[in-house]
Amino acid sequence: xxxxxxxxxxxxxxxxxxxxxxxxxxxxxxxxxxxxxxxxxxxxxxxxxxxxxxxxxxxxxxxxxxxxxxxxxxxxxxxxxxxxxxxxxxxxxxxxxxxxxxxxxxxxxxxxxxxxxxxxxxxxxxxxxxxxxxxxxxxxxxxxxxxxxxxxxxxxxxxxxxxxxxxxxxxxxxxxxxxxxxxxxxxxxxxxxxxxxxxxxxxxxxxxxxxxxxxxxxxxxxxxxxxxxxxxxxxxxxxxxxxxxxxxxxxxxxxxxxxxxxxxxxxxxxxxxxxxxxxxxxxxxxxxxxxxxxxxxxxxxxxxxxxxxxxxxxxxxxxxxxxxxxxxxxxxxxxxxxxxxxxxxxxxxxxxxxxxxxxxxxxxxxxxxxxxxxxxxxxxxxxxxxxxxxxxxxxxxxxxxxxxxxxxxxxxxxxxxxxxxxxxxxxxxxxxxxxxxxxxxxxxxxxxxxxxxxxxxxxxxxxxxxxxxxxxxxxxxxxxxxxxxxxxxxxxxxxxxxxxxxxxxxxxxxxxxxxxxxxxxxxxxxxxxxxxxxxxxxxxxxxxxxxxxxxxxxxxxxxxxxxxxxxxxxxxxxxxxxxxxxxxxxxxxxxxxxxxxxxxxxxxxxxxxxxxxxxxxxxxxxxxxxxxxxxxxxxxxxxxxxxxxxxxxxxxxxxxxxxxxxxxxxxxxxxxxxxxxxxxxxxxxxxxx
Amino acid sequence: xxxxxxxxxxxxxxxxxxxxxxxxxxxxxxxxxxxxxxxxxxxxxxxxxxxxxxxxxxxxxxxxxxxxxxxxxxxxxxxxxxxxxxxxxxxxxxxxxxxxxxxxxxxxxxxxxxxxxxxxxxxxxxxxxxxxxxxxxxxxxxxxxxxxxxxxxxxxxxxxxxxxxxxxxxxxxxxxxxxxxxxxxxxxxxxxxxxxxxxxxxxxxxxxxxxxxxxxxxxxxxxxxxxxxxxxxxxxxxxxxxxxxxxxxxxxxxxxxxxxxxxxxxxxxxxxxxxxxxxxxxxxxxxxxxxxxxxxxxxxxxxxxx
Numbered sequence: 001x002x003x004x005x006x007x008x009x010x011x012x013x014x015x016x017x018x019x020x021x022x023x024x025x026x027x028x029x030x031x032x033x034x035x036x037x038x039x040x041x042x043x044x045x046x047x048x049x050x051x052x053x054x055x056x057x058x059x060x061x062x063x064x065x066x067x068x069x070x071x072x073x074x075x076x077x078x079x080x081x082x083x084x085x086x087x088x089x090x091x092x093x094x095x096x097x098x099x100x101x102x103x104x105x106x107x108x109x110x111x112x113x114x115x116x117x118x119x120x121x122x123x124x125x126x127x128x129x130x131x132x133x134x135x136x137x138x139x140x141x142x143x144x145x146x147x148x149x150x151x152x153x154x155x156x157x158x159x160x161x162x163x164x165x166x167x168x169x170x171x172x173x174x175x176x177x178x179x180x181x182x183x184x185x186x187x188x189x190x191x192x193x194x195x196x197x198x199x200x201x202x203x204x205x206x207x208x209x210x211x212x213x214x215x216x217x218x219x220x221x222x223x224x225x226x227x228x229x230x231x232x233x234x235x236x237x238x239x240x241x242x243x244x245x246x247x248x249x250x251x252x253x254x255x256x257x258x259x260x261x262x263x264x265x266x267x268x269x270x271x272x273x274x275x276x277x278x279x280x281x282x283x284x285x286x287x288x289x290x291x292x293x294x295x296x297x298x299x300x301x302x303x304x305x306x307x308x309x310x311x312x313x314x315x316x317x318x319x320x321x322x323x324x325x326x327x328x329x330x331x332x333x334x335x336x337x338x339x340x341x342x343x344x345x346x347x348x349x350x351x352x353x354x355x356x357x358x359x360x361x362x363x364x365x366x367x368x369x370x371x372x373x374x375x376x377x378x379x380x381x382x383x384x385x386x387x388x389x390x391x392x393x394x395x396x397x398x399x400x401x402x403x404x405x406x407x408x409x410x411x412x413x414x415x416x417x418x419x420x421x422x423x424x425x426x427x428x429x430x431x432x433x434x435x436x437x438x439x440x441x442x443x444x445x446x447x448x449x450x451x452x453x454x455x456x457x458x459x460x461x462x463x464x465x466x467x468x469x470x471x472x473x474x475x476x477x478x479x480x481x482x483x484x485x486x487x488x489x490x491x492x493x494x495x496x497x498x499x500x501x502x503x504x505x506x507x508x509x510x511x512x513x514x515x516x517x518x519x520x521x522x523x524x525x526x527x528x529x530x531x532x533x534x535x536x537x538x539x540x541x542x543x544x545x546x547x548x549x550x551x552x553x554x555x556x557x558x559x560x561x562x563x564x565x566x567x568x569x570x571x572x573x574x575x576x577x578x579x580x581x582x583x584x585x586x587x588x589x590x591x592x593x594x595x596x597x598x599x600x601x602x603x604x605x606x607x608x609x610x611x612x613x614x615x616x617x618x619x620x621x622x623x624x625x626x627x628x629x630x631x632x633x634x635x636x637x638x639x640x641x642x643x644x645x646x647x648x649x650x651x652x653x654x655x656x657x658x659x660x661x662x663x664x665x666x667x668x669x670x671x672x673x674x675x676x677x678x679x680x681x682x683x684x685x686x687x688x689x
Numbered sequence: 690x691x692x693x694x695x696x697x698x699x700x701x702x703x704x705x706x707x708x709x710x711x712x713x714x715x716x717x718x719x720x721x722x723x724x725x726x727x728x729x730x731x732x733x734x735x736x737x738x739x740x741x742x743x744x745x746x747x748x749x750x751x752x753x754x755x756x757x758x759x760x761x762x763x764x765x766x767x768x769x770x771x772x773x774x775x776x777x778x779x780x781x782x783x784x785x786x787x788x789x790x791x792x793x794x795x796x797x798x799x800x801x802x803x804x805x806x807x808x809x810x811x812x813x814x815x816x817x818x819x820x821x822x823x824x825x826x827x828x829x830x831x832x833x834x835x836x837x838x839x840x841x842x843x844x845x846x847x848x849x850x851x852x853x854x855x856x857x858x859x860x861x862x863x864x865x866x867x868x869x870x871x872x873x874x875x876x877x878x879x880x881x882x883x884x885x886x887x888x889x890x891x892x893x894x895x896x897x898x899x900x901x902x903x904x905x906x907x908x909x910x911x912x913x914x915x916x917x918x919x920x921x922x923x924x925x926x927x928x929x930x931x932x933x934x935x936x937x938x939x940x941x942x943x944x945x946x947x948x949x950x951x952x953x954x955x956x957x958x959x960x961x962x963x964x965x966x967x968x969x970x971x972x973x974x975x976x977x978x979x980x981x982x983x984x985x986x987x988x989x990x991x992x993x994x995x
Contacts, residue, residue: 356900366785366851387853388785395855398904400791402850409793409801409848 032271074124095142107159139482143526150203231263339523349517373446374433389508425480469493575601614670732768
């Protein structure tokens with residue numbers, strides 16, 4: 001990566017020199033989007049969608065030329081254009097791969113496509129932690145665990161910025177409720193803030209992310225877009241962030257003075273509160289010109305560094321957008337992330353010899369299940385539906401799809417078939433970005449919102465599985481959705497369950513390949529799957545105030561001794577793995593764990609080895625254990641490898657609200673290495689610090 | 690097929706349907722790419738198609754899906770039927786071309802009724818026939834308009850399965866193989882080792898052929914073979930004095946008992962009873978019987994449904 005923080009800081013003088021020559025008006029003009037609201041809405045009328053072209057902000061031509069920012073949204077690819085971009089699986093699926101190398105490659109591919117569209121910033125590093133999985137946009141993030149979010153987000157930052165595209169990390173912070181996002185004030189205690197909701201943002205900043213987007217919601221009654229504590233104290237001062245902050249779009253700033261003094265550097269993507277209003281505020285003494293100078297330096301310095309680095313290399317042209325290499329990366333990701341949750345009597349993989357007649361049920365089977373229709377919607381050249389993917393996997397077989405209607409007919413078809421596949425779950429109307437009840441403001445084409453009614457399947461889908469499932473033992477439910485789908489009501493009625501998330505433009509292909517064993521599934525749940533919703537922290541989705549408890553997800557279930565249906569980090573394979581010889585060491589730098597992993601089955605496969613650290617001896621209230629490392633290991637049948645995972649010592653710290661510091665406890669820690677967060681899948685050890 | 694009372698003039702090769710009214714005597718097992726809608730305007734018609742043979746009476750409609758093997762026969766009474774053969778292209782211009790639709794539209798069947806009364810479908814069929822008969826430019830476009838209405842109604846109100854093909858597959862090979870199998874059986878059904886030679890001829894195992902037929906046309910090889918045997922035996926029973934056991938052997942049945950059993954099952958009476966019955970059989974099936982029905986009568990019948 002050329003544009004490291006150090007490299008960017010080397011542009012400080014050059015940036016200052018430019019800014020010294022600019023008028024106040026010019027400097028302020030760098031701090032806001034160049035497109036007007038009217039132009040934006042007008043472009044929709046011309047048949048262009050949200051972010052069809054990169055949204056430009058700032059930039060000055062003439063003698064003191066500074067580059068403009070050109071914004072491209074994500075995260076499942078580049079939102080620009082139509083029938084062009086590579087549509088990757090959603091971040092949640094990519095989280096399930098636990099593959100940081102692959103995420104970095106995806107980042108590079110995205111970076112190249114951003115440049116080919118004429119952009120220079122990718123706002124697709126979404127790392128919000130879903131406090132409750134019902135959050136409508138949780139498909140855009142990697143999972144429920146802060147450590148894992150930090151690692152995956154950092155990998156995407158590395159990839160994108162390696163292509164000299166600015167990575168923008170979002171939404172800072174506490175943005176995990178959709179319907180109430182414009183009005184809710186999140187409250188929590190300091191430990192929850194510092195240990196649960198902020199560390200992954202710090203991880204991405206430490207990785208060198210050059211931009212961050214503030215969120216719409218309020219934290220402790222202050223809009224995050226104006227948040228002096230979050231933006232100035234934590235981000236810019238404590239974390240020593242050198243880049244710039246931008247507001248979330250249109251409604252991310254609500255007050256000129258509060259935003260500017262709160263550490264907001266840029267109003268996106270239309271200039272309303274900044275621009276002339278900000279010039280007036282400075283002239284009237286409400287905002288110091290130093291504030292403007294600082295923001296301008298941050299913006300110009302960053303842009304100069306990235307633009308120059310890009311101009312030194314070969315430019316990318318349109319032919320790289322949606323190219324074969326990128327599409328095969330999307331496929332690789334789907335193959336690695338789709339997670340096998342249940343496989344009674346090893347019913348999967350289906351045998352091509354025996355399964356000649358397959359019935360596919362559920363309306364999502366023939367839909368383009370790539371996810372939300374909000375600001376993250378990507379427009380690829382084509383999408384392989386689950387149905388097409390299954391047909392492609394067995395071209396010789398008879399693949400019949402019935403869209404429901406008559407459950408008796410579905411049952412009759414299933415009875416006659418060699419196998420039955422249910423494709424069930426969600427689409428963009430069930431969960432996703434929610435803009436406004438005011439239609440004229442909406443830039444989304446789905447209903448979206450949080451899953452406020454249920455985390456389970458639709459009633460008709462449950463009825464379908466419960467009625468038709470028993471007609472054929474050779475059955476699989478393929479789940480489509482962005483996060484936890486509760487299965488306890490129906491999982492006994494179907495032999496196998498495959499969580500496909502929103503698997504991207506080649507998702508159908510990967511589903512077909514996994515069902516028929518061409519690909520051995522290796523995804524792992526990046527969230528806990530409880531038996532019932534009430535095991536999770538409860539949220540009032542439509543509210544102006546929401547308190548977040550310290551515990552959520554698997555940490556909450558473990559603390560409360562609640563058995564999950566499936567633990568965090570769980571995923572089945574068509575082969576089996578044996579873990580032996582655990583070894584744990586500790587030094588000043590961190591904890592190093594190792595073990596031997598053997599593929600004890602007869603198929604090649606991949607296992608994700610996970611390191612957890614336990615805090616039972618803590619003098620304060622801490623989780624039973626937390627994920628603190630992971631590593632994918634590819635093993636041929638019978639092969640054995642040694643795996644080593646390290647965790648930096650600061651990742652063992654807790655936040656002491658009295659000293660206002662992250663502190664390391666000196667005590668005996670439990671350490672675990674294994675294949676999921678469940679006790680039975682882990683080998684135990686102890687370390688002393 | 691039989692001669693037509695009237696049929697659509699061949700406007701152009703691309704016209705997506707063929708509309709005709711005819712009186713059916715006997716149309717042996719065959720299949721085509723077109724979806725075929727049958728409306729019985731008068732009398733009744735015996736149809737042998739999956740899942741089971743049935744008799745359509747006046748006012749009944751039936752949709753025979755693309756590539757499904759079927760046979761049509763007259764019953765004791767004469768019939769007049771409206772046929773609308775819908776070209777596959779009518780169904781293929783939507784997003785996914787790599788698929789076949791299998792509709793469930795059969796007024797004789799109580800399972801899976803459409804979400805709109807059969808009379809509505811009949812009305813559209815009658816309109817298509819009347820407009821097609823006009824042979825003028827307005828009729829040409831109205832026929833097309835009604836055809837599109839019909840297809841829209843099929844998708845909206847009729848239950849259907851989709852057979853999804855792989856992106857890279859060649860379903861035409863399947864159709865060719867099917868044609869080959871049917872022709873082979875027609876020519877060789879009398880032979881003892883017909884199955885063996887068929888396997889050799891098309892390079893498929895018996896199991897594969899079974900599966901292939903079941904999947905593509907919903908009929909077994911045995912069913913197909915028996916059909917030809919029975920048809921041949923019927924002719925011999927009516928037009929020769931050969932003893933039953935001779936006919937059984939001549940038609941390729943392994944024994945008299947098998948012949949009796951299968952004949953009774955398929956025709957409803959024993960071979961002897963059939964021989965003695967008044968049921969007429971066309972001696973030369975190539976020469977069709979005289980058509981009593983005028984175009985006028987056909988149009989009158991249709992108008993009842995408009």
